[in-house]
Amino acid sequence: MLQIYDTTEDLNAPEPDADATAHPLSLFEFWPGSVFYTPIVLYWIAMGIRYGDFSIPSAANPHIETGGLCGERKTDILDLAGPLARQWIAPYIAITLDKRHREQDEVRARTAMKDAGIGFPVVVKPDIGCNGTGVKLVRHPEDLASVLAQYPGSVRIVLQKLIDRPIEAGIFYIRHPDEANGRITSITYKDVPHVMGDGVSSIEQLIMRDRRMSLVPEIYLPRLGDRRHHVPAPGQRVELVFTGNHCKGSVFRDGRADTTPELTARLDALIKDIPDFHFGRIDVKADSIDALKRGEDFEIIEINGVGSEATHIWDRRTTLWEAYRAQFEHYSATFRIGAANRARGWKTCGAFTMLRAWRKQRRMLASYPLND
Structure with a gap:
């Protein structure tokens, strides 16, 4: 059985179950995206031809722009949460930076934070983004103005309470519209390199x-x-890294062995409180792995739609075949869910809308500051 280690342990220490001569990176871990994702793009095209619509996955989460594939706002997803789910989401607010009056950005941000009961430290991140691009940690009030100035004007940013819990995990959730309950298909622990x-x-x-x-x-x-x-x-x-993203340097560990009925039931109840959300990854901070397994003592920091992936594939012990199998299984599920919702009357966004959203997001990502 795969053994999981607490993120408070020294990542530089040898893993008890690991061969001391094993390579510290997987074969494909840092391949260029254009190489690793080519088979996945081809698979997506094949599925689009099969279903007669390349944008079928956008109907998997029909209340979210493009289903959360790209170009969606993080807060648009979080704002859908009902009263139960909202209790488990870390407090956040969003403001749009003023292109003409940048000197007012700090005042507006502080006012919004005060109204929401959010103090320092605070996490600042673009409302439209992915892979941790542009995510900054502001520990002290006097640093807020300089951090905000690093973002381009007119960008909408999120300010979220820093959740100081030692375990960060990405949990993938899938529920077909015909199913009464959802299931967890992936758990990934995110270790801070140091x-x-x-x-x-x-x-x-x-x-x-x-x-x-x-x-x-x-x-x-x-x-x-x-x-x-x-x-x-x-x-x-x-x-060395604050943002819990693999491509930004965090170390990912496969935690699927820690899936429990208690955690599944808790997550299922919370996600059902988000209207028609069927497919995506929920990023959480927890007090401990044991607490997470019990479905207790964690907070949601982000909910991602069909553009997210099951990040356990970036554990260095995952083989290339296992990674592609996981990707194909998940994208196959999102096509099936999207097709089922389309049959129920939900509309897909269309391939051109999907492409425009992707290009817009790509331009925005290039304008953000380097993440912490």
Whole structure:
């Protein structure tokens, strides 16, 4: 059975069940997207031909723009939550930055935060985005203005309470419209990569000594800036990434073995409180893995639609075949769900609308600041 480790453990320590000679990265873990996703795009095209509509998945979550494939606002999904689900969602607000009066952005943000009972630290992220692009952590009030200034004017941003719980997980949920209950198809734990100071070596030197991080230093060094030359004190833990996304440097671990009836029932009840939501990934912060397995003591920080993926595939122990099988199974499900909803009268967004939303999102992502 696959063993899962608490994210508070030292990621630089050898895993008890791992071969010490095993490669720290999987074969495909950092392949270019144009390479890894080509078979998936071809599969999508084949499914679109089969169903007579390339945008069928957009009907899987019909109240969300493109079903959550791309271009949707994060808050549009969260705002759909009913009274039960809302109790489990981390507090958030959204404002649109003023292109003409940027000096007012901080005042408006602070006012909105105060009205929502959100204090510092606070997480700032674009309302339209993916893969953690543009996500920033503002620990102190005096840093808010400088962070907001890094986003282009007229962009809508989300300010969300920082959830200080040690376990972050992505849980994939699927429920066919004909099914009374949904199911969990993936759980992924997201570990924060870090180095431990020795009082002599710089952060960059410590990174270059790490078996895993030394293979992809381009992920970690740019966001450090001049901090890469800082020499941490002996035993000082320096976290290198805040955003829990694999492509931004977080380490993902397959947690499917921790799926329990209690967690499934809890998640099913919460997601049913979001109208006609059938397919997507729910990102949560929990007090512990045991608590998560009991379906207790966690908060939802984000809900993603059909554009999300079952991220356990990025565990370094996952084979290429296992990764593609998981991708094909999930996208097959979203086509089936979309087709079922279309038969019930829901409309798909259309291939051209889907393409325009993807191009718009791509342009916006390029304008965001480097994530923390």
